[in-house]
Amino acid sequence: MRTASVNLIFSQNFDLRKVKPGCTVLGMATQKELAKLAGVSAGTVSNVISGSTRVSERNREKVLKAVRALNYQPNLIARSLKTNRTRTLGIVVPDITIPFFPKIVRGAESAARERGYFLIVLDSEHNHVREVDMMTLLRSQRVEGILLVASGGRKGIIESPASLADPPVVYLDRLPEGIEVDSVSVDDRSAAEMGVSHLLSRGHTQIAIITGPLTLKNEQERLRGYRQALHKSGLPVRDSLVWAGSFDRNEVARICHKGLFKPSGRPTALFATNGVTGLEALRSIYAAGLETPRDIAFVSFDELTTDDFFHPSITCVLQPTFDIGYRAVEVLLNRIEKGRAEGRPDKIRLPATLVVRESSEFART
Secondary structure, three states, X not given: OOOOOOEEEOOOOOOHHHOOOOOEEEOOOOHHHHHHHHOOOHXXXXXXXXXXXXXXHXXXXXXXXXXXXXXXXXXXXXXXXXXXXXXXXXXEEOOOOOOHHHHHHHHHHHHHHHOOOEEEEEEOOOOHHHHHHHHHHHHHOOXXXXXXXXXXXXXXXXXXXXXXXXXXXXXXXXXXXXXXXXXXXXXXXXXXXXXXXXXXXXOOOOEEEEOOOOOOHHHHHHHHHHHHHHHXXXXXXXXXXXXXXXXXXXXXXXXXXXXXXXXXOOOOEEEEOXXXXXXXXXXXXXXXXXXXXXXXXXEEEOOOOOHHHOOOOOEEEEOOHHHHHHHHHHHHHHHHHHOOOOOOOOEEEEOOEEEOOHHHOOOOO
């Protein structure tokens, strides 16, 4: 029976030249059958599928056409047992619903795909125990390397030197304390300093900062960047303007309400150290009946994905999220090739970019 996409039953006498575009052959094909159909050797088929050896473009296209015709699905488990290679990587992130992390995943997946690797994505849900389980699961699947955005700042079993060796692990964004590891992130301190310095250049001297959880090293570094910018301008750091926050919406709203309505008066500007906290802080500003930048100037570390809904538009310190994921895979594959014990850890620090929009345009008068 014919449909829009024709399915053909495979037989030993099947002729590849008769395959029309869009057709699929059903059945559990083998590499020998692929070779017969494509008119090449079994070794050529193996080289095309594994990517281990260069094959002429003509033969490669013949094999790929046979793969499509026979709907060939390689047995990755059997192949990994034979070659000790799965060409699979894993990535664990704390919360896939936060827009920052899918952008990192997209960069990692792009780099992995270009090099013939698959990428498994897992979500630890900000839970350290679940994170350990996810790492164990990836190891049981024989992944060749793991990218990790840690759920929290404290040390745990996955941060021990032994657990980082097999397979190798590259940390992204949130870096562990006290151990030397391969890692890719922005220069958090310099990036935050850039955002705060921008507010200082607009004439603000009463600049508050609201952070995420200060158990995270990147949040600590961004707070240091805030302090560094004030010191360079000759301004003191006032504890009353440092608002230690979290990723919890209600907690951020409470902190902002308390800070915005102090008896001594609200600050003239607010710097948020991450997109999640920044979004809730901005909502709190609007809920209080205030406007940016008329009543309080605002800068966020990270792009607010709902920025198009905010008027005025939001100034942000933009992280190269795609590049973070992409470069992390490069570091990981380099580590896989040369081995865990070879060389010092790679520490890649990428620059952030200040995107100036309306929310920080002028100081309150």
